Amino acid sequence: MHTFSRRWVLTVTVLCCLSTAIPPAVAGGSGAEIGTRAGQPAPDDPCVGTVTEPANGTTVVSVQGMRFGSEGGKRPAKLVGVGPRGEIRWVHQSAEELDAVWGYDVDPMANGHVFVTATVRGHETVVYEFDPAAQQRVWTERFDLADTHDADLIEGGEEILVANMRNYNETTDENEDRIFVYNRTTEEIEWEWHFDDHYDRDDVAENYTDDWTHVNDVDEVGEGLYLASPRNFDQAIVVNRSTGEIELKLGADQNHDVLDEQHNPDYLESENGTPTLLVGDSENDRIVEYANRGRDPTDGDGWTRTWSLTGDLNWPRDADRLADGDTLVTDSASHRVAEVTPEGEVVWEFYAPWLIYDAARLSQTNESGGPTMADLNATGAREIDGGEGRHENASALEACHRRLENVTGWAEDQTPTETDARTTESALDEADADARTAESETEGATSSVPGFGPVAALSGVATALALAVGRRRGR
Numbered sequence: 083m084h085t086f087s088r089r090w091v092l093t094v095t096v097l098c099c100l101s102t103a104i105p106p107a108v109a110g111g112s113g114a115e116i117g118t119r120a121g122q123p124a125p126d127d128p129c130v131g132t133v134t135e136p137a138n139g140t141t142v143v144s145v146q147g148m149r150f151g152s153e154g155g156k157r158p159a160k161l162v163g164v165g166p167r168g169e170i171r172w173v174h175q176s177a178e179e180l181d182a183v184w185g186y187d188v189d190p191m192a193n194g195h196v197f198v199t200a201t202v203r204g205h206e207t208v209v210y211e212f213d214p215a216a217q218q219r220v221w222t223e224r225f226d227l228a229d230t231h232d233a234d235l236i237e238g239g240e241e242i243l244v245a246n247m248r249n250y251n252e253t254t255d256e257n258e259d260r261i262f263v264y265n266r267t268t269e270e271i272e273w274e275w276h277f278d279d280h281y282d283r284d285d286v287a288e289n290y291t292d293d294w295t296h297v298n299d300v301d302e303v304g305e306g307l308y309l310a311s312p313r314n315f316d317q318a319i320v321v322n323r324s325t326g327e328i329e330l331k332l333g334a335d336q337n338h339d340v341l342d343e344q345h346n347p348d349y350l351e352s353e354n355g356t357p358t359l360l361v362g363d364s365e366n367d368r369i370v371e372y373a374n375r376g377r378d379p380t381d382g383d384g385w386t387r388t389w390s391l392t393g394d395l396n397w398p399r400d401a402d403r404l405a406d407g408d409t410l411v412t413d414s415a416s417h418r419v420a421e422v423t424p425e426g427e428v429v430w431e432f433y434a435p436w437l438i439y440d441a442a443r444l445s446q447t448n449e450s451g452g453p454t455m456a457d458l459n460a461t462g463a464r465e466i467d468g469g470e471g472r473h474e475n476a477s478a479l480e481a482c483h484r485r486l487e488n489v490t491g492w493a494e495d496q497t498p499t500e501t502d503a504r505t506t507e508s509a510l511d512e513a514d515a516d517a518r519t520a521e522s523e524t525e526g527a528t529s530s531v532p533g534f535g536p537v538a539a540l541s542g543v544a545t546a547l548a549l550a551v552g553r554r555r556g557r
Contacts, residue, residue, distance in 0.1 A: 122167060122169055123165075123167055123168045123169040123170070124169075124495070127168065127169070127170070127485070128433070128472075128478050128481035128482040128485055129168070129170060129432060129433045129434065129482040129485055129486065130167075130168035130169075130431075130432060130433075131168070131418060131420075131428075131431030131432060131433060131469060131470035131472055132420075132428050132429070132430070132431040132468055132469055132470050133167050133168050133429075133430050133431065134429045134430075134468075135421075135429040135430060136166035136167050136430070137164075137165075137166045137167075137421060137430050137443070138166070138404070138405075138406070138443060138445050138446075139166065139443055139444050139445035140163050140164065140165060140166075140171060140214070140443070140444045140445075141163075141164045141410070141419060141432065141441055141442070141443055141444070142161060142162070142163055142164075142188050142190070142196050142214075142441065142442050142443075142444060143161065143162040143163075143164060143188075143419055143432065143434045143438055143440075143441045144159075144161055144185045144186060144187065144188045144198070144438065144439045144440040144441065145157075145158075145159055145160045145161070145162065145185055145434050145435070145436065145437065145438055145439070145486075146159060146184055146185050146186065146414075146436075146437040146438065146439040147159035147160070147177065147182075147183070147184060147185055147436065147437065148184075148436055148437040149435065149436040149437065150415070150437075156183075157435070157436045157437075157483075158175065158177035158178070158487070159176050159177045159182045159183065159184055159185030159200060160173055160174060160175050160176055160177060160185065160486065161173070161174040161176060161185065161188065161196070161198065161212070162174075162434050162486060163214055164419075164432050165496070168430070168431075168432050169493075169495075169496065170485070170486070170489060170493050170496070171214075171492065171493060171496045172214060172217060172489070172491060172492045172493060172496065173486055173489040173490060173491070173493070174212060174214075174217065174491075175490050176198075176200060178490070180200075180202060180208060180210075180219075180222075181202045181203040181204075182200040182201070182202050182208070183200075183201055183202060183203055184200060184201045184439075185198075185200050185439060186199045186200055186201070186230070186231045186232060186439050186440065187199040187231060187232040187233070187234075187299070187346075187439070187440050188440050188441070188442050189234060189235070189442060189449070190442050190443065190444045190445075190446065190447045190449075191211065191235075191447060192447050194214070194215070194444060194502065195211050195212060195213050195214070195220065196211070196212045196214065196442075196444070197209065197210075197211055197212075197233075197234070197235055198210050198211075198212050199230060199231065199232055199233045201228070201229060201230065202224075205228040205229075206224055206225065206226060206227065206228075207224070207225040207227040207228075207229070207230040207233075207244075208222060208223070208224050208225075209222070209223050209225070209233045209242060210222040210223070214444075214498075214502065215498040215502035217491045217492065223242065223264075223266070225244070225264075227244075227246055228248055229246075229247050229248045230244060230245060230246050230247070231245060231247070231297075231298040231299065231439075232244075232245045232298060232299045232300055232301075232346075233245070233300075234300065234301055234302060236263070236302045239266070240265065240266055240267060241263050241264065241265055241266065241272070242263070242264045242266060243261065243262075243263055243300055243301075243302060243308060244261065244262050244263070244264060244300070245261050245297045245298065245299060245300040245310060245311075246259065246260050246261065246262065246297070247259050247293060247294075247295055247296050247297050247298070248293050250290070250291045250292065250294065252291075255291075256278060257277070257278050257283070257290050257291070257294045257295075258276060258278070259276070259277045259278070259294055259295040259297055259312075260274050260275055260276045260277065260297075261274070261275050261297065261300045261308060261310050261321065262274035262275070263323075273323060275308075275321055275323075275326060277294070277295050277297070277312060279326075280328060281315070285335070286314075286315055286335045287335060287336055288314040288315070288335075293314065294314065295312040295313070295314055295315060296312065296313040296314040296343075297310055297311060297312045297313065298311050298313045298345055298346070299311035299345060299346045299347065301348070301349070301449070303320065303349040306322060306323035306324050307320050307321070307322060307323070307329065308320065308321045308323060309330075309347060309348075309349050311344060311345060311346065311347050313343050313344060313345065313364075314343065315333075315335045316333050316334065316335050316336060316337060316338065316340070316341045316342055316343060316344070317331055317332060317333035317334060317335065317340075317341060317344075317382055318331070318332045318333060318341070318344065318347040318359055318361060319331045319332075320349075328380060329379065329380070330357065330374075330379040330380060331379070331380045331381070331382045332347070332359050332361075332372055332382055332385050333382045334382040334383060337382070337383065338365070338366065340372075340382065340383065340385070340387075341361060341363055341366075341370075342363060342364070342365035342366045343364050343365040344361045344362060344363050344364055344365075345361075345362040345364050345398075345399035345400060346361075346362050346399060346400040346401070346412075346440065347359050347360065347361040347362075348360045348361075348401070348402060348403065348449050350371075350403060350452065350453075350454045351454070352373065352453075352454040352456050352457050353453075353457050356373050356374065356375060356454070356456070357373070357374045357379060358371060358372065358373045358374075358388070358454045358456070359371070359372050359385075360401050360402075360403055360409070361401070362398045362399045362400050362401050362411075362412065363398075364397050364398060364399050364414070365397075367392065367395045367396060367397065367398065368390055368391060368392045368395060368398070369390065369391040369395070369398055369401045369409065369411055370387055370389070370390045370391075371387070371388050371389040371390070371454065371455055372385040372386065372387050372388065373385065373386050373388045373454065373456060374386075388454070388455050388456055388461045389424075389455035389460065389461050389462065389463075389464070390463045390464065391409070391411070391422060391426055391464050391465070391466055392463065392464070392465055392466070393426070393465035393466040393467070394416075394466055394469060394471075395411070395413050395416070395466060396413060396414070396415040396416045396473070397413075397414045397415040398411055398412060398413050398414060399412050399414040399438075399439060399440070400412035400414075400439075400440050400441060402441075402442060402443070402446070402449045402452070403449075403451070403452030403453065403454075404421070404443065404446060404452050405446060405451060405452050406452075407423075407424055407452060407453050407458050407460070408421050408422060408423055408424070408429065409421070409422050409424075409452075410422075410441060410442075410443060411466075412438050412439070412440055412441045413438075413473070414437060414438050414439065415437065416473035417433055417434060417435040417436060417437065417438055417473055417479060417482075418431055418432065418433045418434070418438070418469070418472070418473055419431070419432050419434070419438060419441040420466070420469060422466060424455060424458055424460035424464070425460070425464060426464035426465050426466050426467050427467055427468045428466060428467065428468035428469045429468070431469055431470060433472050433473065433478075433479065433482045434482070434486060435479045435480075435482055435483040435486075436479075436483065
């Protein structure tokens with residue numbers, strides 16, 4: 083499908099679907115007591131692709147819930163827990179449980195839980211801590227925000243860092259797209275940063291009165307340093323919370339040789355302290371890694387592309403560098419997640435229709451924790467190779483979709499491990515329900531501060547910065 087066609091289809095469909103009602107929540111069992119077989123997918127499992135090396139632990143996949151094409155339209159959002167060999171461990175049917183219309187970012191937590199961002203019916207954003215072993219939410223926060231793709235826990239879980247888009251104010255004629263920090267104890271926004279204060283509407287090509295920035299990601303990459311992704315500006319930036327200044331910038335508006343409507347950048351740092359960004363370069367259908375080798379970090383064109391992954395990719399929207407040097411790629415419009423070696427070989431692959439937004443390994447709580455390609459001596463242009471190609475088989479994708487729709491909670495042949503059970507117990511032991519709001523309590527909230535250790539600041543990032551100092555419109 084040509085780019086123009088894809089953008090047009092997504093724009094029309096998504097805008098319509100933002101108001102689409104999802105069927106009322108239904109009860110679902112955890113299924114934790116059934117079955118004892120673990121570690122192997124069913125021989126005919128339509129969701130399992132290439133698996134030449136088992137994954138390191140469970141992979142959590144966030145299904146946004148959208149199908150393109152002549153039979154396309156809104157589909158249910160969900161989370162899928164996938165075992166080392168591609169076995170479906172559990173499915174959290176978020177569309178059924180809490181009226182989630184769109185599934186977005188998922189972050190592993192130090193206690194084995196998952197921090198989830200989604201938008202729900204009524205044009206609200208919901209973030210919550212999800213306990214996979216118990217298949218329940220530990221606590222939930224709701225924001226009166228129509229569209230948010232990412233929120234992160236910071237300050238040991240006391241604060242929530244939020245990327246917020248689609249905020250044009252007709253009364254003031256101001257676009258209020260921003261990133262902000264919400265304090266869970268005071269229930270107040272204690273810091274915010276508006277793009278309109280740092281970008282001139284006349285200097286960027288996007289429509290100021292519509293979805294101006296489409297800021298789809300924000301991560302803390304150092305003490306008070308926030309990496310944000312204003313997708314429609316074709317750039318990734320690091321904002322200093324104390325000064326409000328942009329300390330780092332990769333890319334520039336309309337410079338599509340560097341980035342074209344990217345998603346979910348991750349900050350890496352080489353052994354010699356070189357700032358590095360790994361990015362899902364979505365509209366260019368590639369994964370890219372850029373290093374800043376002594377240039378002005380705020381010069382968006384002053385970076386060197388050290389690694390790229392191209393080929394059979396369709397709108398990739400996330401890439402996480404794993405500890406062993408492989409890259410976990412969310413090949414979004416191909417409805418698959420693939421673990422790829424530095425040379426581009428697929429060693430693990432799982433399908434989850436329709437339209438995956440994000441994926442993460444529970445064993446790696448720091449998404450920016452892996453080595454750079456320069457440190458691995460694996461720089462260069464690579465092509466993805468070795469996938470099963472199931473994304474080109476409509477009937478196989480349909481079968482996988484049906485398989486996932488028929489699982490609620492733990493799959494029949496899966497049970498939580500002893501480690502899962504211990505993790506659940508320790509997380510609940512730390513609960514402090516008194517600090518939660520009445521609304522959260524009615525949703526089953528049981529924890530004031532989740533079992534989430536302080537966010538691991540990347541070694542030397544603040545020093546390095548100081549010294550060196552959509553494809554689709556709808557989604």
